[in-house]
Amino acid sequence: MGITGRRNQEIYDVVGIGFGPSNMSLAIALEEHGASAPQHPVKSHFFERQPSFGWHRNMLLPSTTMQISFLKDLATFRNPMSRFSFISYLHASNRLVQFVNNQDFFPTRHEFHQYLEWAAAGLRDKVTYGAEVTSIRPVTEAGSSTPNLLEIEVRSGDGTTSVVTARNVTISTGLVPRLPEGVTSDERVWHSSEFLSKFNTRAPGDLKSVMVVGAGQSAAEITRFLYDSLPHAQVSAVIPSYGYSVADDTPFANQVFDPDAVDEYYFGTERARDAFWRYHRNTNYSVVDADVIRALYQRSYEEQVRGGDQRLHFRNLTRVAEVERVGSGARVVLHSLLDDRTEELAVDAIVFATGYDGLDPARLLGDFDQHFQRDAAGRHRVERDYRLVTASGLTCGVYLQGGTEHTHGMSSSLLSNIAVRSGEIADSIVLRRTERELDLNHPVAEASSAA
Missing domain, CATH: 3.50.50.60 (FAD/NAD(P)-binding domain)
Incomplete structure (x- = not known):
C-alpha cells in the first residue's frame, strides 16, 4: 500500500x-x-x-x-x-x-x-x-x-x-439510511435506499405478502409500485400517523426554500428558527404529494367497488414493534396506537421507508x-x-x-x-x-x- x-x-x-x-x-x-x-x-x-x-x-x-x-x-x-x-x-x-x-x-x-x-x-x-x-x-x-x-x-x-x-x-x-433500532437490512428486510436493487433480485411469485413502513413520499411511492407490480400480492402500508399527510407545495410555503430564506434563518432568532420548523415542516418531512395520495386512495376505493378479496391494507397509527427473520420471510409484530393491541404478520419482504440521518x-x-x-x-x-x-x-x-x-x-x-x-x-x-x-x-x- x-x-x-x-x-x-x-x-x-x-x-x-x-x-x-x-x-x-x-x-x-x-x-x-x-x-x-x-x-x-x-x-x-x-x-x-x-x-x-x-x-x-x-x-x-x-x-x-x-x-x-x-x-x-x-x-x-x-x-x-x-x-x-x-x-x-x-x-x-x-x-x-x-x-x-x-x-x-x-x-x-x-x-x-x-x-x-x-x-x-x-x-x-x-x-x-x-x-x-x-x-x-x-x-x-x-x-x-x-x-x-x-x-x-x-x-x-x-x-x-x-x-x-x-x-x-x-x-x-x-445521508445515511435510518432503520429502527434493532433492525438490520438483508435479502428480505430492505431500506428504501436499496429498494429497486433488492426488489429486482426476487422473482415476483416469491413476493406474496409485502409490507411498507413509513409516512413519507418514498413510502407512498413504494406502496403504489408494489401494488401495481405484484397483482397477486397482499400489500400492507404501516403508517405511524392517521393516514398520509399532504405536502404543502403552495407558493408562500415554498418560500422557505428560497435563497433569501437562508439568510433569514441563519441570522434569525432562536424563536424564528423554531417557527420555521413548527409551521413549515409539512413542506418536506413525512408528507406525500397530493397526486400520489389520491392514486393510492383510488386503488383502495376501486377494491371496495369491485368487492372480493382486498389486497391493499392501510394500518394507521401503527408502529413496528419487532422484526424477526423466519425462513424465507420475516415475522413482523405491529403495535396499534388506536387500541394498544399487537398483531403478528408473516411477510415475504418488508421495506422501511424511514428516512435518513445526516x-x-x-x-x-x-x-x-x-x-x-x-x-x-x-x-x-x-x-x-x-x-x-x-x-x-x-x-x-x-x-x-x-x-x-x-x-x-x-x-x-x-x-x-x-x-x-x-x-x-x-x-x-x-x-x-x-x-x-x-x-x-x-x-x-x-x-x-x-x-
Whole structure:
C-alpha cells in the first residue's frame, strides 16, 4: 500500500469529498469562475466512492416525478446562462421543444437522473470514481505558524492509498439510511435506499405478502409500485400517523426554500428558527404529494367497488414493534396506537421507508474534528459561507454541503438551493485565497515603498 508524499504533489485550492449533485454544482461553479477569470483558475478535484455516477438509483420508480421545478437544477439559480442547466441538457438531447409541449414544471425522476448523468459526463476530468476518502489531517506549510494545508488520504478500489493536498475540502457524502433500532437490512428486510436493487433480485411469485413502513413520499411511492407490480400480492402500508399527510407545495410555503430564506434563518432568532420548523415542516418531512395520495386512495376505493378479496391494507397509527427473520420471510409484530393491541404478520419482504440521518463530519475528520467549534447542543458551528468555525488558528477550510439544517435551514439537504449555495462556497474559497495572497505580498509591497 503506497502513499504518495505531499511535497511532490500539486496543492489544490479545494478537494471535494463525494460527487453527488451538491459537489457537482460546486465543480460547475468553479469551472465557470475559471472561464470568467482564466488568469486565476481554481485548482480542484473530487473523489467519489461509487464506481460511476448515480443518484438515488433505487428510487427511480416508473412515473415518479421530481418535487421541485426543473429550474432548480445544478446551475440556473446562480447562472441562468450556464451550459450545465437543465434547459441546456434538453437542447443537447433534442427534446427542448417536446419538453415545452409537455407543459409540466416537474420532470420525471428518471429524466432528471439522465440530466445529472449528462452533467457528470461533462465534468469527468474533475472527478475520480471508485475512490474513498478515509482521513483528513491538517499540516503546516513551511513558513507558516499554523496549519494551513490538509492532507487527504484516498483509498482506491484496488486497495492502494494515495495522499492529495489541498487548502480546503468540501464534504458532500450524502445521508445515511435510518432503520429502527434493532433492525438490520438483508435479502428480505430492505431500506428504501436499496429498494429497486433488492426488489429486482426476487422473482415476483416469491413476493406474496409485502409490507411498507413509513409516512413519507418514498413510502407512498413504494406502496403504489408494489401494488401495481405484484397483482397477486397482499400489500400492507404501516403508517405511524392517521393516514398520509399532504405536502404543502403552495407558493408562500415554498418560500422557505428560497435563497433569501437562508439568510433569514441563519441570522434569525432562536424563536424564528423554531417557527420555521413548527409551521413549515409539512413542506418536506413525512408528507406525500397530493397526486400520489389520491392514486393510492383510488386503488383502495376501486377494491371496495369491485368487492372480493382486498389486497391493499392501510394500518394507521401503527408502529413496528419487532422484526424477526423466519425462513424465507420475516415475522413482523405491529403495535396499534388506536387500541394498544399487537398483531403478528408473516411477510415475504418488508421495506422501511424511514428516512435518513445526516453524516456527522466527525466520522470523517477523526482527531482533526477537535479543531472545530460546537454549539450547546453538540452540533458543529458553521459560518454563513458553510465553512466550519475553527477553534484554533488553522487557516485551511472545511465546508459542508448538507448537514446544516440547524444553521442554514430547511433547504440544506435538498436540491432547491444547491446552485446558489455552491456559488457562495466557490466565492468564499476564491475570496479567502485572494486575501491570503495579499497577505503574502504585503511585506514585499512595504519593502518596495520603503526603498
